[in-house]
Amino acid sequence: MKRIIIIILAIVMVTLPLVACGSQDTPAQTPAEQPPADPPGETQAEEPPAEAPPAQDAEPGKKFTIGVSYQGPNNDWAINMKAHLEYGFADHQDIIERVIYKEYGWDEDQQIADLEDFLLAGIDLLIVAPHSDTGQAGAIADIKAAGIHVVVYNGTAGTDEYDALIKGDNVAAGQADARWLVDRLGHEGNILIIGGAPGSTYQEDLNQGYMDIINEYPGHEVLGIEYAFWSPASSKEIIESYIARGDQIDGIIVSGLMGLGALEAFTDAGLPIPPLTSGDGWTGFLFRAQELGFTDFAAIPTNNFDYAYGAVGLAMGILRGETVQRDTLIPPNPTMPAEEMLGMLTDNIPEAFWFGGLIPMADFDRFANA
Numbered sequence: 001m002k003r004i005i006i007i008i009l010a011i012v013m014v015t016l017p018l019v020a021c022g023s024q025d026t027p028a029q030t031p032a033e034q035p036p037a038d039p040p041g042e043t044q045a046e047e048p049p050a051e052a053p054p055a056q057d058a059e060p061g062k063k064f065t066i067g068v069s070y071q072g073p074n075n076d077w078a079i080n081m082k083a084h085l086e087y088g089f090a091d092h093q094d095i096i097e098r099v100i101y102k103e104y105g106w107d108e109d110q111q112i113a114d115l116e117d118f119l120l121a122g123i124d125l126l127i128v129a130p131h132s133d134t135g136q137a138g139a140i141a142d143i144k145a146a147g148i149h150v151v152v153y154n155g156t157a158g159t160d161e162y163d164a165l166i167k168g169d170n171v172a173a174g175q176a177d178a179r180w181l182v183d184r185l186g187h188e189g190n191i192l193i194i195g196g197a198p199g200s201t202y203q204e205d206l207n208q209g210y211m212d213i214i215n216e217y218p219g220h221e222v223l224g225i226e227y228a229f230w231s232p233a234s235s236k237e238i239i240e241s242y243i244a245r246g247d248q249i250d251g252i253i254v255s256g257l258m259g260l261g262a263l264e265a266f267t268d269a270g271l272p273i274p275p276l277t278s279g280d281g282w283t284g285f286l287f288r289a290q291e292l293g294f295t296d297f298a299a300i301p302t303n304n305f306d307y308a309y310g311a312v313g314l315a316m317g318i319l320r321g322e323t324v325q326r327d328t329l330i331p332p333n334p335t336m337p338a339e340e341m342l343g344m345l346t347d348n349i350p351e352a353f354w355f356g357g358l359i360p361m362a363d364f365d366r367f368a369n370a
Helices: 076-089 108-118 137-145 170-184 201-214 232-244 256-269 283-292 304-319 338-342 361-368
Strands: 018-021 024-027 064-070 096-103 125-128 149-153 164-168 189-195 220-227 251-253 276-279 297-299 327-330
Touching: 064 076, 064 108, 076 096, 076 304, 076 361, 096 108, 108 125, 108 137, 125 137, 125 304, 137 149, 149 304, 164 170, 164 304, 170 201, 170 251, 170 276, 170 297, 189 201, 189 232, 201 220, 220 232, 232 256, 256 276, 256 283, 276 283, 283 338, 297 338, 304 327
Parallel strands: 018 096, 064 096, 064 125, 125 149, 149 164, 164 327, 189 220, 189 251, 251 276, 276 297
Antiparallel strands: 018 024
């Protein structure tokens, strides 16, 4: 898989953030200064990367208003994503007037309305996680045309009208999960795929990666591609419906949040738990797997929080008048033994903590609750 770029994100940040509920903007507490952890990775470029031109905003003493359009902290993954935005902002109080968050909750129409609101909100820069490849393209292009800088993360914009983009190589991540499972199953057997939100850029890239690998082996049958919106309860219900109709499930491609539902579905049914691709670092899944003595899962810590943190770094660089990388892909982390990941669990892990993040464990609650 060709990689566009792997970068070291080592950016130090401080903010005076403002948290919103839905589309209402309310002030947030300013977290104490905390030096950022150094994210892993090496810089490798197969071809000279494109760069965004330097901004003309770097005036001594000038402060900026930042808009953030994102999913909203409606599950542990999203709480971690928001915490990493806060962690990223945490060392740039000198140039930030305020941060306005708007939460779209996986409602594309709501996100478009939020983006239209940002046009009138007096922001200098937008950080946006698009719901889909194309749905927000017009609104994002309008914001850029209005002279507002745009940094895209966790997806693609459907338009070239942005200053910088950073996301995971989710096709490669899907391939890594599927490769682990097909090898574990000996290249034959029935596979159930449970994804998050249908139509989202993130999920469609993952699905492409899954099928790239599964289609290499005619001995595999995909029982179905279902969507549980990252809800353990919904995932459990989906799996129970397959069990009830007598389908043989040999393996499941499913993330940690929804993987917890898989554990509970098979446990409640009194059936052996098949191999799962659920070891993405969420401690909720890991604690339950440990309790059940279950180790037959792919342990690939998520890279998702690298690009929330990295998006803030790109944004601050733009506002400081620096030349920044225009397009950045973060590759999936390497697979580790499931037993090694389970061995990372301790009694003092904060609620909602995710291995693979950049925030030190001792500081996590401060940024998660900011």
